Amino acid sequence: MNYLIGEYECKLDTKGRMVVPAALKRQLPDVEREGLVVNRGFEKNLVIYTRAEWNKILGQLSRLNQFQVRNREFVRKFTSGATELLLDAAGRVLLPKNLLEYAEMDSELVLACNLEKIEVWSKRKYEEQMNSISEEDFSDLAEQVMGNFDFGGGADV
Template sequence: MVQLLGEFDCKLDAKGRLMVPSSLKKQLPNVEQEGLVINRGFEKHLVIYPKKVWEGIVEELSKLNPYEQKNREFIRYFTRGATELTLDATGRVNLPKSLLESVGIEISAELVLACQFDKIEVWSKKAYDALFDKEPEDFAVLAEEVMGNKNRRNDGE
């Protein structure tokens, strides 16, 4: 499984190209051969997946019952605009203008690439910084709510 780490400040050039930071590229050793896929995230950001990860997601989506309206809608919204990316000879990827516009990222914008497990979130720097303006006062309470029961023993102890 891919395990990506780090946050990277970047900037789109005037043509909407993104230089993949070398330390991130090292975490994606076969990216030139395998490729990447980008699509919309659940908030106002984009998500880049290694192609093999995307293929796993598509496999999961294909198991959903297509006769249920919620499933069709989810698949439609989730895959809308999904695009393959390839690195050019200098390590840049061209981000689709339609996807950038859909999340409010302008050409020549400052970006943050935020790695999460097997994906890379692409945020405008301004939107990413604003996320952490809403950080809970007591992060420990959120951690307990989300993760608190994960290690609970079920054997009565």
């Protein structure tokens, strides 16, 4: 799996269409054949997955015990609203109105690559999210999250 990189500002037209930036499209070689899937994110944003990545997640969800209420509720909530996106001839995708309303999107968007998925934010909410943690707090968070990883390195002696 190649991880996606980059942050892209783009516009949403009045019909709810968004042009997939060329630099991002180059990272998605199978997008025109396989399509994408968009769904609700956890922070009032949207998340776009490649079809392969979405199928991998569905495979993980299918292994959950459906006799447990919490599992059923999570799967139901997580998959509700998931919609296939197909690129048109102009390289645009139509984002569903119900998902745009959920994420409180206006015409200015930010596409932020996050490992194997693309987060879609209203520009205003993205700036709020990114500014909500100071550089010092980010440094502390990095230590908490990444501090115990063994990266296989060490001092060269």
